[in-house]
Amino acid sequence: MSDPLTGAHAGKAIRLENVSKLFGESRAVDDVSIEIPAGSFTVLLGPSGCGKSTTLRMIAGLEGTDEGRIFIGGDDVTGKPSSKRDISMVFQSYALFPHLSVAENIIFGLRVRKVDARERREKLARVADLLGLSELLERKPAQLSGGQQQRVALGRAIIGEKPVCLMDEPLSNLDAKLRHEMRVELRGLQQRLGFTMVYVTHDQVEAITMADQVVLLNAGRAEQAATPRDLYERPATPFAARFIGTPPMNLIPMSAIEPLQDMPTGLLLGVRPEALCLADDGGLSGTVRSVEYLGADTLADCEVSGSLFQVRLPGSRSVSTGEALRFTASTADLHVFDRLSGGRRDDLIPEIGSRLRPQ
Amino acid sequence: MSDPLTGAHAGKAIRLENVSKLFGESRAVDDVSIEIPAGSFTVLLGPSGCGKSTTLRMIAGLEGTDEGRIFIGGDDVTGKPSSKRDISMVFQSYALFPHLSVAENIIFGLRVRKVDARERREKLARVADLLGLSELLERKPAQLSGGQQQRVALGRAIIGEKPVCLMDEPLSNLDAKLRHEMRVELRGLQQRLGFTMVYVTHDQVEAITMADQVVLLNAGRAEQAATPRDLYERPATPFAARFIGTPPMNLIPMSAIEPLQDMPTGLLLGVRPEALCLADDGGLSGTVRSVEYLGADTLADCEVSGSLFQVRLPGSRSVSTGEALRFTASTADLHVFDRLSGGRRDDLIPEIGSRLRPQ
Amino acid sequence: MSWSGPTLDRVLNTAAAWTLALLWILPLAYAIWTAFHPAAYEARFVLTAPLTMDNFAKAWSAAPFARYFLNTFVLVSLILAGQFFLCTLAAYAFARFEFPGRSLLFSLVLLQLLVMPDILIVENYKTMRLLDLVDTIPAIALPYLASGFGIFLLRQTFMTIPKELDEAARIEGASFLGVLWRVYIPLAKPTYLAYGLVSVSHHWNNFLWPLIVTNSVDTRPVTVGLSIFSAIDSGVEWSVINAATLMTSGPLLIAFLLFQRQFVQSFMRAGIK
Amino acid sequence: VDLQFYFPVAVGGKAADTIQALTDEYVAANPDVKIDAVYAGSYQDTVAKAITASRGGNPPQLSVILSVDMFTLIDEDLIQPFDNYLTTDEDKAWVDGFYPAFMENSQTGGKTYGIPFQRSTPVLYWNKEAFKEAGLDPEVAPATWDEMVEFGKKLTKKDADGKVSQWGVRIPSSGFPYWLFQGLAIENSATLANAEGNKTNFDDPKVVEALQYLVDLSTKHEVMAPGIIEWGATPKAFFEGQTAMMWTSTGNLTNVRDNAPFDFGVAMLPSKETRGAPTGGGNFYLFKGASDEQNKAAVEFVQWITAPAQSAKWTIATGYVAPRAETWETETMKAYTADFAPALIARDQLAFAKAELSTYQNQRVTGIFNDALASVITGKKDAATALKEAQAQADGILSEYR
């Protein structure tokens, strides 16, 4: 096929080596090292203020680094200006040029690089086609809906066929339906074109559905880098355990659970609401404190000897506050963390699992 | 208890009688009649552009009505200006006064109504306490996070103890976590204080989790008004069926389903992805076309003789494209719609259920 | 724009900015030089030149400046208050209401940008005479109160204020004037500041109309006092003129120096989040 | 009686103070009269203010305005002759007591419209040190046009590049070039306008010759800077040694005495066919629209302020030429001139002085003349053509007044 936009531009790997960024006294990014394989879709995930944008902007060269080095495709780009890094970027606010038409917005970079008119036209046609923008090329950004603006920003980023594309919460201004559509579209595009994607979001659903690799950041530090499934199934820290999954994982000090009170202190037991199943007898017994009906599911907060466990039940199972429930979980769904070191204690899981088994 | 903010101000009922609104030629709201019981939490739900905001703004008096009449607490308020309708409102953008401190924002209405300083102080203290804003009273809105701004807007709305509170997508600018927290908080507050809430959203999760009554709007007309559970379990129209529930209900023409091909034409079979269970044999058999991993769940699109069914599976069950699956659903989970009249055909369900039962 | 070290580009820009700044401040620098040195050093710039306050003394005694200052202050305040009041009301109407005659009236306002009151001196003098206001401070102020520029500027600002704020205030029970007072005016503060500065500096320096319409020391502004030193049969005495200039525009310069940070920052904060 | 009286100031702040002081003195002595002396800006501003106020129906009773604006004010029908209130023989004698040169601009059609008050005349100032340096007798000023050229050549200092550090003479020509030029014209026995103010003689060959001489000073003889020469900067140029001689108003006497860092002399303007100079400055005018009583009081005030004692104070404070011979006879004046002899030169020159150019629609006609002079001085036109065109335009304007 003669379409140069399809798989023609191979991605480049990105490496951050002990990168830090200070704003005044505070370390917005603190000694972060990340490996981003060429052609991968990597998501930087974390709560607001954890340094995701700052990290991304350092990769883009919009922000200088205070410590450490950054490599793109093996070249040290630490001191290079953005315009020399051969990357593209989509901003949260899209940063479309309001005075330029959609077409002019998309080919802005080509114009800057003095690509000749014929080539510009051809590429524009292809990109517009790909993104379904062909009808809108003459409009101004203000005349577009949010999703269409999003696509224009995307078009501007991919037309240059840069090996690396950076995105900072590109979907956060869209409504839920559109967000879902764009997720699928973005992921498809990246796979088709093969560039390296670094994608910032604080929305774990986005991260989990799109990423090859998720880098979880917390307070300026990299907490865990893993595939979405690993992150969900084997979160490395209590923070990761609570951050990934809605509703979040139940994380209870063992000292608060009767059968486990003689375990070493400082341990946390983790179990996801959806991993808890109702049992007729055995397991833990609790009282329903509050109920949230979600249609497909119902969430029940159950109190078990002073601690609250959240349990996900099918929407059709109606429960009411005050009701007594018994529930259990399979050993494979248990997580144990050491509160002090912050790490997993997988060695303890069989022991704990057996203790919680209905006697 | 001497707290006048707790249950002191009873809500007022709201009635819309054949209300219409024209913008030029187009009917943004078209002959809508709604009953909103006093003290209820009523959600106006619908896709973008369906006329939710316009309806709400007519209730608020910010927009005139072209036809029909509006009653609040039995009084015809159709011609009255907003300032005379004794309501409060929270805007999507919060509409906090950027030049005023949090405290001044909250007591804005009291000042306008020349409530004396002592009373203002007392009420402010109580509201701030209630919403956890006591530490922030001196800040300017720009110095607050989205969630805090939200609370300030809420404070401004409730301090006046108005019998009616209107909200236009108040949570749409917040991130997922915060949205969840605020939902619980808002609902609690309304129940505690007892005012009538009219709440606009396009997010069905919000509607379902919070509402006593959901009014579903579509293209300027009221499609269905019901409790969330009714709406989920017995949607009145194909539109309601697809709009409520994520992922949306599978809605397939019967003619495309082999065992049902001899049913009357123009019928649609509806079944929710979460109502489909894997079966070892019998039921429908299909091939997995695509898979979306969501952590707790996995969504699989299965092709059954040309039609796509979406099936929700537990996250732990790994499926891959190309795999063959068999699934079934209980008769109680089936919905049948007449495409022409747009109504339910519950009479046909037993028949269809039996046909789909594994033979 | 934060990143990047001291590049050549940046050095050149800084140098150019400073050069221009020096050129721009030259007249003021010269005024200061001559005002504090004897007349003999008007055209000779030697560092050893003796300092003197004589020029100020001479300038001060040439006219009742104390009274003139007071008059100017009253005049400028009056104009500013009047302009703020009239322009605010008119701008509010143009920015937020639909009413018949709107575009016609607005073009009449814009017309005032073109028709300078300075050309209409004779007609306006007749009006003042008719109103029996000749030789009063209000007479100096009246022709300038309804300023097309002010109305235009405030209208633009009001139009940028989000409509929800207006609506929120109305829901809270504010009347249409209440909305103006509690929402629009506070949010347009930077514009008021900028416009105020421009207006004050313009009217502080206005000369011909005040001279013609006033007769007595009790009503005249400082510029009339200043004019004693210019247009002189006996040649320009720069040291005295400049001393007088510094004296008369001193308060403005100092006010700007004091407020410039606030002034510029409030401009920057004008964007509403 | 209430009187309002506008006055301009053209020689610095002291003038305003002096007028105010004199007025106060008069009011103190005549409690039934109240005089409101209004400072009205420059001459230009004063006439604008007076006319605006009159048209607005609020004229002053009395105003000091340029003597040359007499015809304009008559034309506007704003002023009345003093004669109505100068009926006694004594009064008539008083009018005759002013120097005739000043009265030329103050009377027309046999009526007296203006009473000379702040009057001046141009004189030549020279730098004695520069003369000495150039090998000239420092005590002798050039007496003729030729001498001025001759001296000027000696006084002009040029360096190798042709850069001039000191010019010989400086005759300013900005703003109102006609005034000093008129000195040259009079010296060449030319009259620029008739006494009725309705005919000019701009294209008189003698005028052309005078203008040619002025231009030659720069172009041919190179003793004066080329182009328009700024009036206001002239004294400073003199102090700075930029020029060894300058022509300027007697109004500068005090300034030069106070600020010249060298010994200087003051002389009459040099002669061609005759000595000569125009007069200049402002007269009192009596405005219409006042009551008889006010007019009488106004005339009495004018008589008082031009009386020797007051006039002497005024002259000493400002450097203006006292317009009556008797003033110069007072002890104060004698003491002053003994101390500062140059003050006498202006008075002596009055014998040769003529009326300043003044016609109907005066500002417009002189405007035309000024433009013509400027165009010749800047080399845009030759003298004869420019003056001829100016004359034609002036005729166009003045014909209706004949």
Add this chain to the structure above:
Amino acid sequence: MRVTFKRDWIHSWLLLLPAMVFLFAFTHIPAVTTFINSFYSTPRGRRPAKFIGLENYERLWDDPVFWKVMFNNLWFALGTIPLSIALSIAMALWVNDKLAGRSLVRMAYFTPTVLPLIAVANIWLFFYTPGFGLFDQVFGALFGWSSTNWLGDPATALNAVIVVTVWKEAGFFMIFYLAALQAIPVSLVEAARIEGASRWTIFWRITFPLLMPTTLFVSINAVINSFRLVDHIFILTDGGPDNASSLLLFYIYEVAFRFWETGYAATLTVALLLLLSALAIGQFFFFDRKVHYK
């Protein structure tokens, strides 16, 4: 809704009433009177004004000074407007950037706005004076130039006046540009940088187009000012030599307040107004295509 509409109308008319009273009393009625006067002869004491139809306009057509002044004014406008706007943009960009000593520089740019033009004109008079004036001293010392009679030579007089005007105006316009620059989102500039644009490209392709609404506003002001700012001419050149530096308003002032030909002055005023309106309207049309409004 009809009810509220009516209420809005009355509110707006009431709001506008005070301003309109003043506008009519001191601008529109006098302006109309002026217009009517332009068809009458100048009243002179003994001869009242009489209707003379278009005679004043014929005179204007034949008046060489009018055409000269008109030409001067065009040159003046061409000299001041682009230069002061360009300088003010440069100033705003500099002052908006992180520049060493930013507030001092900003202050320097702004001083001309605060100083009275009449007083400042005297200072410039000194700068321009041949021989001992500042420019001659500086240029003489630096380049060995011989003295130049800036104000006394018809070739340079108007340009000298232009320099003073640009000096006076640029700082004033800078303020508007500064405010406009603050309103441009930083991310736009960053996006352009990522696309590889140089500072120069960013300015011409992004910043400058986004400043267009401000440029429209400023340039209309500049056009009006180029016909209005004449105070300094009184002191610097008095319109000379031979009207070389006279501008339309200065000429109107001369005709009205020196020659006292009010009829003709009214005619000139009408001409000025027509010209200004034409320019202002023309500007709107010219810019309207290029201006991007938010």
